[in-house]
Amino acid sequence: MVRIAPSLPPDQHSQSTTSRPPTKSWDIDTYLNPYIPRPRLHRLPHHLAHFLGYRAQTPQPIPQPLIWFYSFLGAFIGITCAAWIFRTPYLIALTSGGTGKNPLLIIGSLGATAILEYNTITSPLSQPRNAILGQGIAAAIGVAITKLFAYLPPDQFEDLRWLAGALAVGLSSAVMGMTKTIHPPAGATSLLAATSVGVSDLGWLLIPIVMGTSAIMVFVGLIVNNIQRQFPLWWWTELPLTPPSFQNQDEAECIVQRL
Numbered sequence: 001m002v003r004i005a006p007s008l009p010p011d012q013h014s015q016s017t018t019s020r021p022p023t024k025s026w027d028i029d030t031y032l033n034p035y036i037p038r039p040r041l042h043r044l045p046h047h048l049a050h051f052l053g054y055r056a057q058t059p060q061p062i063p064q065p066l067i068w069f070y071s072f073l074g075a076f077i078g079i080t081c082a083a084w085i086f087r088t089p090y091l092i093a094l095t096s097g098g099t100g101k102n103p104l105l106i107i108g109s110l111g112a113t114a115i116l117e118y119n120t121i122t123s124p125l126s127q128p129r130n131a132i133l134g135q136g137i138a139a140a141i142g143v144a145i146t147k148l149f150a151y152l153p154p155d156q157f158e159d160l161r162w163l164a165g166a167l168a169v170g171l172s173s174a175v176m177g178m179t180k181t182i183h184p185p186a187g188a189t190s191l192l193a194a195t196s197v198g199v200s201d202l203g204w205l206l207i208p209i210v211m212g213t214s215a216i217m218v219f220v221g222l223i224v225n226n227i228q229r230q231f232p233l234w235w236w237t238e239l240p241l242t243p244p245s246f247q248n249q250d251e252a253e254c255i256v257q258r259l
Helices: 010-018 029-035 046-050 064-086 089-095 107-118 128-149 154-159 161-179 185-195 203-224 249-258
Strands: none
Touching: 064 089, 064 107, 064 203, 107 128, 107 185, 107 203, 128 161, 128 185, 128 203, 154 161, 161 185, 185 203
16 A cells, blocks of 8 residues: 655645755855955045946946947957057067067957956956956966976976866866856966966966956946946945944944945
8 A cells, every 4th residue: 555645734834845954155255255344435536436436326328339339448448558568578578489579368368358347347257356356366376287287298298288278277267266256258367378388488477467457457447437337336245345343234234324
């Protein structure tokens, strides 16, 4: 004989399903946000706060042709500034291999950054934390993996550059996810650091170069994107930053709103 389990009443059934403990997920901001200063852009002069992304009210959407124009203008100015950095005599000598010509290989990843920073400016992937820290993390991982593979004999190292690149991109993706700094163009940065001779010759110098050029592109975005749009939407996180002294989240959010 087959026994059929008795069905629970609706109220008991709901209690049995809701009594399960919620699934916990690790979030780095849980540990960092209490120690990140709250933004006080509203206390700055109006024009300065405006170009740092502060708005008292949500800005009205603008026509698509204007978005395309600002996307073009920002990308043109941003890449021009990045290319100018790579035209410095020191970097030309370092990456040209004695030919005196700079291949500008790093500009490939910054070109993808330009699309995010000046076109899809409302995306979480375009915010300053992602653009600058994501590129820096990916560059550091790419350089570190390449230097580890460089301990191999030269012939084996050249044959295994593709593997170093794959490992660098995989680790970069995981670390950016853990640190909430996902920035897709940074994957190209870590790949170039391992597979491109001109870029790998930069060594650890690649990290400040990439972070510096990314910061310059963000600065260009502060000017171009804030003419009629809003950028950034947040500097660190979209969540309210709560001082560690507050135990009650609701109380802290009320105080932040009053500020």
